[in-house]
Amino acid sequence: DAKTTQPNSMESNEEEPVHLPCNHSTISGTDYIHWYRQLPSQGPEYVIHGLTSNVNNRMASLAIAEDRKSSTLILHRATLRDAAVYYCILNDAGKSTFGDGTTLTVKP
Amino acid sequence: NAGVTQTPKFRILKIGQSMTLQCTQDMNHNYMYWYRQDPGMGLKLIYYSVGAGITDKGEVPNGYNVSRSTTEDFPLRLELAAPSQTSVYFCASRHRDRANTEAFFGQGTRLTVV
Numbered sequence: 356d357a358k359t360t361q362p363n364s365m366e367s368n369e370e371e372p373v374h375l376p377c378n379h380s381t382i383s384g385t386d387y388i389h390w391y392r393q394l395p396s397q398g399p400e401y402v403i404h405g406l407t408s409n410v411n412n413r414m415a416s417l418a419i420a421e422d423r424k425s426s427t428l429i430l431h432r433a434t435l436r437d438a439a440v441y442y443c444i445l446n447d448a449g450k451s452t453f454g455d456g457t458t459l460t461v462k463p
Numbered sequence: 464n465a466g467v468t469q470t471p472k473f474r475i476l477k478i479g480q481s482m483t484l485q486c487t488q489d490m491n492h493n494y495m496y497w498y499r500q501d502p503g504m505g506l507k508l509i510y511y512s513v514g515a516g517i518t519d520k521g522e523v524p525n526g527y528n529v530s531r532s533t534t535e536d537f538p539l540r541l542e543l544a545a546p547s548q549t550s551v552y553f554c555a556s557r558h559r560d561r562a563n564t565e566a567f568f569g570q571g572t573r574l575t576v577v
Contacts, residue, residue: 387564398553398568399506442505446564449494449513452522455505
């Protein structure tokens with residue numbers, strides 16, 4: 356199974372951009388890269404996903420390396436409500452496994 | 464739409480008891496999942512299903528059983544509950560199409576085994 360590696364924790368100041376990295380060196384050609392986040396005491400929620408090209412939506416941007424072995428979730432202006440655990444996962448033929456994610460702390 | 468609904472929200476079990484965690488979705492999703500999350504940890508996949516009648520083991524299946532008789536329902540059965548099964552359990556579902564694979568999660572079931 357393809358695995359992802361993320362830093363355990365990151366800090367950001369409010370109103371500043373945040374770049375959350377993810378390594379997935381064993382990614383296969385058909386794996387989509389997904390990002391989810393989990394707010395305290397809630398279930399995970401979808402943030403963004405992509406295959407090869409960079410993606411933007413109202414929540415964030417996803418930058419995918421040309422060799423697809425890494426990706427970066429970009430929050431353009433962090434708010435206190437963005438404090439959460441962020442998970443980068445690869446979807447492989449139905450099986451979706453999560454790692455431990457990155458805990459993002461946003462300082463006012 | 465209700466999305467993914469899990470019941471119960473909370474449960475306390477005694478060691479050796481059994482119970483079924485219910486999960487139902489109304490989005491006609493093919494794929495369904497059960498995860499557990501221990502305090503301060505990430506989600507671990509217990510079982511998953513790619514369609515009615517098809518189930519497969521995830522990372523931590525021991526002590527659990529599942530069935531998928533309908534597209535909507537994916538119950539998780541705990542037999543002989545143990546303290547190590549104290550955790551928060553999340554059910555999720557998503558569409559089969561790889562280009563449209565946003566997963567939706569339920570609100571979780573907090574289980575304590577004493």
